Amino acid sequence: MTIKNIQTVLRNIVDATSAETAWQHLLEAIQERGFPLAMYAFTRFRTANGMGDEGDHLVMSNYPTAFIKGFVLDQERYKVAPMAKWALENNGVRSWRLISENYHTFDDVQKEVVAFNLQHGMMAGLTLGFRPSRSHEKAGMGFALAPFDGDQDKADALWEAHGDDLSMISEVAHLRIMSLPLPRRVLTARQTEVLEWVGSGKSIADAAAIIGLTQRTVEKHLRLAREALGVQTTAQAIHKASVYNQIFTERPN
Numbered sequence: 738m739t740i741k742n743i744q745t746v747l748r749n750i751v752d753a754t755s756a757e758t759a760w761q762h763l764l765e766a767i768q769e770r771g772f773p774l775a776m777y778a779f780t781r782f783r784t785a786n787g788m789g790d791e792g793d794h795l796v797m798s799n800y801p802t803a804f805i806k807g808f809v810l811d812q813e814r815y816k817v818a819p820m821a822k823w824a825l826e827n828n829g830v831r832s833w834r835l836i837s838e839n840y841h842t843f844d845d846v847q848k849e850v851v852a853f854n855l856q857h858g859m860m861a862g863l864t865l866g867f868r869p870s871r872s873h874e875k876a877g878m879g880f881a882l883a884p885f886d887g888d889q890d891k892a893d894a895l896w897e898a899h900g901d902d903l904s905m906i907s908e909v910a911h912l913r914i915m916s917l918p919l920p921r922r923v924l925t926a927r928q929t930e931v932l933e934w935v936g937s938g939k940s941i942a943d944a945a946a947i948i949g950l951t952q953r954t955v956e957k958h959l960r961l962a963r964e965a966l967g968v969q970t971t972a973q974a975i976h977k978a979s980v981y982n983q984i985f986t987e988r989p990n
Contacts (some may be wrong), residue, residue, distance in 0.1 A: 740769045743902055747909050757912045760797045761769050763910035768810075772862070772880040772892075777907075777915065778815065779876040781980050795919050801884060804857040818842065818850045824866035824877030830900065832893050833862050860882030861892040861907050865904065873916075878907050918982045920949040928962040931955050933984045936975040 741806070744765045753759035760777060769776045776798035796809050804916050808814045819839070823831055828951070836851060843851065862881035869875055880903065882892050924932070934944035941959075945952045963974045966981075978984045 741766065741931075742947055743906065747904055747969055750906070750910045750913050751893055753913055754917070756795070756876065756919055757797070758916045759910050759917065759955075761768075761912045763906060764799060766906045767880060767903060768868075770903055771895040773883050774798075774859075774862075774879075774881040776879040777876070777911070778821070778872070778878075779911070781874045795914075798879075800859070800881070801857060804854075804859060807853060807857075812853075814850045814853060817846050818854075818881065820864040821877065824864050827866045828868040828898065830863055830865045830904065832896075833864065834889050834893070835861075858886075860885065860887035861889040862891060863896050867908065868901055869916075876915075878911075880979065890904070908952050916982065916986075924962055924965055924978060924983050925958075928958050928965065929978070929984050931958045931980050932962055933970075933977055934960065934973060936979070936984060 746762060750759050751760040753762060764775055776796065779795045796815075798805060798809075800808070808818070819833070819836055820833060823835065840848070840851065859881055862879055864939040865880070867876040867878075880892070880896070882888065920961070930948060931944055934939065934947060939947065941952050941955050944950075944957045948955070950958075959974070960973050962978070963969065963971065966974050966977045968974050968977055975984070
């Protein structure tokens with residue numbers, strides 16, 4: 738497989754107009770450098786006890802569907818997985834060799850996750866923890882060999898050869914994804930518009946006059962925005978929509 742020039746990869750990521758597009762460029766670069774599988778996970782609402790509400794998490798991956806089902810969607814094993822825990826608490830890169838070296842210290846829950854990983858062939862790779870730029874946020878990435886390829890020496894050698902490129906590309910992709918509207922908690926154009934006007938200090942009456950709607954209709958859109966964002970008040974909706982880049986940002990045509 739031809740490896741694209743790193744400047745080309747970075748330009749493609751920076752020019753991406755959606756988180757999904759940025760992810761696809763990142764995944765292609767990772768695969769070109771020897772890792773067929775990757776997972777990116779991000780939360781802006783980390784708590785003292787973990788990753789926060791799963792509804793606020795962004796996870797993008799090409800890991801096998803059955804693995805994703807048990808690791809992320811149904812059982813949420815990612816919340817207690819040893820390497821995910823490492824990424825939550827650290828910055829930089831760590832070989833999955835950590836698992837075998839520290840298995841004797843794991844509790845039963847962590848050992849069950851390791852057994853699940855082995856069952857699905859997720860055996861060798863590395864994890865990257867990103868340095869947070871805001872409070873309560875954390876992101877990490879996993880780079881994995883093909884299912885049931887347990888050659889950790891091979892994974893470590895790939896990182897030795899391409900780790901500098903992979904770290905830079907991943908960090909730029911992470912920053913680009915953070916700057917784009919996230920594909921979770923998506924608001925409609927009208928919900929976005931009323932939140933922006935109210936967030937700019939306009940009253941509901943003012944917003945209604947500016948947009949050309951009745952006050953009742955504006956209130957309806959604010960209510961629907963609160964429901965979509967999973968919050969109780971309009972102030973909370975404005976904050977969360979801003980954090981998720983759903984308002985006050987340039988939107989692609």
